[in-house]
Amino acid sequence: NAGVTQTPKFQVLKTGQSMTLQCAQDMNHNSMYWYRQDPGMGLRLIYYSASEGTTDKGEVPNGYNVSRLNKREFSLRLESAAPSQTSVYFCASSRGRNSYEQYFGPGTRLTVT
Amino acid sequence: ELKVEQNPLFLSMQEGKNYTIYCNYSTTSDRLYWYRQDPGKSLESLFVLLSNGAVKQEGRLMASLDTKARLSTLHITAAVHDLSATYFCAGYSGGGADGLTFGKGTHLIIQP
Numbered sequence: 629n630a631g632v633t634q635t636p637k638f639q640v641l642k643t644g645q646s647m648t649l650q651c652a653q654d655m656n657h658n659s660m661y662w663y664r665q666d667p668g669m670g671l672r673l674i675y676y677s678a679s680e681g682t683t684d685k686g687e688v689p690n691g692y693n694v695s696r697l698n699k700r701e702f703s704l705r706l707e708s709a710a711p712s713q714t715s716v717y718f719c720a721s722s723r724g725r726n727s728y729e730q731y732f733g734p735g736t737r738l739t740v741t
Numbered sequence: 742e743l744k745v746e747q748n749p750l751f752l753s754m755q756e757g758k759n760y761t762i763y764c765n766y767s768t769t770s771d772r773l774y775w776y777r778q779d780p781g782k783s784l785e786s787l788f789v790l791l792s793n794g795a796v797k798q799e800g801r802l803m804a805s806l807d808t809k810a811r812l813s814t815l816h817i818t819a820a821v822h823d824l825s826a827t828y829f830c831a832g833y834s835g836g837g838a839d840g841l842t843f844g845k846g847t848h849l850i851i852q853p
Contacts, residue, residue, distance in 0.1 A: 673842075687842075718783065730786075732783045
């Protein structure tokens with residue numbers, strides 16, 4: 629059981645470039661989430677997916693798009709990266725809205741220059 | 742909208758001492774979480790508190806929840822160096838957006 633996996637672990641982008649962060653879980657969870665963590669801040673929710681085929685905005689969705697490809701995978705896309713998107717991105721999953729455990733992936737450290 | 746505030750944000754203490762981290766939240770939260778994060782690592786779940794008066798303990802850490810005061814505490818007993826980390830509390834409002842609302846974290850350094 630790998631839990632929640634994320635790729636890549638590190639990435640450096642130039643302003644204006646695009647990229648997709650990948651997340652997969654093998655726990656048969658319904659809900660998946662993308663958070664960002666900035667220095668001195670807690671995590672902030674970017675987008676979430678309550679079930680396959682649905683996605684919704686969180687607290688800080690601007691500049692991002694997501695795709696729930698299937699039950700296992702939830703990707704986060706930066707169409708035109710900006711320095712303000714330099715952050716550590718965490719993916720998480722849970723059985724569902726009424727489930728009280730969220731499991732976090734190892735994170736992707738993204739730098740936009 | 743749920744807001745979560747932790748204090749202190751930074752804490753340096755000596756081994757063997759006791760201390761408490763406080764977590765206040767602004768509106769009803771169905772449940773309250775405590776996580777630990779080591780530098781460069783992901784979040785490790787410590788406790789999930791589901792109801793008023795809930796108390797959970799694991800080793801030298803004890804967490805409690807007072808929903809009437811909208812307050813959770815994480816108490817450290819006889820601190821040891823291995824507990825040095827950043828501790829986050831997070832709430833879940835249950836309505837609106839799914840996902841957790843985090844405090845800014847308490848950076849804890851325990852010195853020998």
